[in-house]
Amino acid sequence: MHIYDSVKKEKLPFEPLIDDEVSIYVCGPTVYDDAHLGHARSSLSFDLLARTLKALGYSVTMAKNFTDIDDKIIKKVRESGRSIEELTTYYIDRYLSDMDAINVLRSDIEPKATESMDAIESMIARLIKLGFAYRIDSGDVYFDTSRDAKYGDISHMVSDDTVSRIEHTSQKRSSKDFALWKACNDSDDICFDAAFSSGRPGWHIECSAMIEKHFEGNDEYSIDIHGGGADLLFPHHENEAAQSRCATGREVAKYWMHNGFVQIDGEKMSKSLGNSFFLKDALEVYDGEILRYYLNSIHYRNDFNFNEEDLLVSKRRLDKLYRLKKRVSPTKPTNPSSRFKSALLSAMSDDLNISVALSVVDDMIMETNEKLDNNPKDKVLKRETLANIELVDQILGVGYRDPFEYFQIGIEQELKDEIEALLLVRAEAKKVKDFATSDRIRDQLTTMGISIMDSPEGTQWEKLL
């Protein structure tokens, strides 16, 4: 396995801290709203990573946090009149069910900030005690970036005070310093008691604290891989790394991976630009598995320009996989072809080279179709092929459905019966060579959005998209 480390900016051979074990921490969402396509892409990227590492034989432990306390959440609590627990629980459930819809494997650990307050408080207290952090009169606690010689090594950001756009707080020693703890201001703030003040954690500290709480690591690092969106590199990961380094005496992660953005019409998707696209809205229009294939079809580090035309191309590619699955069903899978397996794993082992991986899948489909054209009853081939498709599911997370149902997504039983009835009439017409009638029925089905294909074994139909 080779991984592109976005801190070292080079592709490196992956060597885990502990043999055959991999620890991954991914920055999860702040739960004050529904998940958008960007969350989906991030989830999907690291899902691919976890699946690949598992297929390579590693035992993977993945954590993804939920930030369930912060300014935006408090704002929403005030606006909605709902309790914070009610609100965050709702959005956590929404997030998980949306991710389920695109077949993202659940993380092994899903820590919440509010359930990690002990770890957070203890880390902040330690940073104060060691002189890496200071408390100001308001009760806020800041990290003193000047005390960390390695501050800046993660993002390579040489931030100059004169051009910094960060607001200066009068008592902050440097504009680069950041909040570890924010004291309560208003009476209706949501606060937690701590030794330094009643307040709530800053944005970055929870990740450091959770990693310390849930992972052992070794003398040098706490975890193997730290992931997140490209926008988190600075300041979030820079600050997180600094906190962890100073509090624990070791680096937080050996490898850093950052996924690229989802763009709409060539621009970053964001709330402020008003072009954000909720995953749940996309799921109302497009099937989750097709969305998954599409969102994963481009390398995770590249920017992703979301558009329907490309999504339909992805659907066509996935259709081919399912047509092959139809051809080999029903049968019992044996073992995947070793040539196919090694080609697929080798592609994914190269920093998740999905383009090559998908072309390996396409090659397998084409070769198998050709062989089946020549020998339609090759049982051994069929069984191996089904195992190949199961491997595709295991590593890429697509192709898991019943192939006949796949082509009938969204078709009601009533319509199915109607289609079957029409096909019966058409079969009769064909039998007596009444092609005018059979073609008329085919046209009728096309109008209904149904594509049909004749074969020696009978006529099959598919829903056109």
Place this chain on the structure above:
RNA sequence: GGAGCCAUCGCCAAGUGGUAAGGCCGCAGCCUGCAAAGCUGCUAUCCCCGGUUCAAAUCCGGGUGGCUCCUCCA
């Protein structure tokens, strides 16, 4: 103002020094009553200029264009 990423066939997209994967679309053919599906074949010298090298899409310098980060953000 500072920092970084990217630019490959009509479209999407691999390839990071050794002579351009794959998909979609298109064209031709096999198959088919005709189609569809499936299969076969065909289609690029890599934004521009200069440099390094026996050899560059791949490295270096300079342009141009697009995007991102420096503010909550996946």
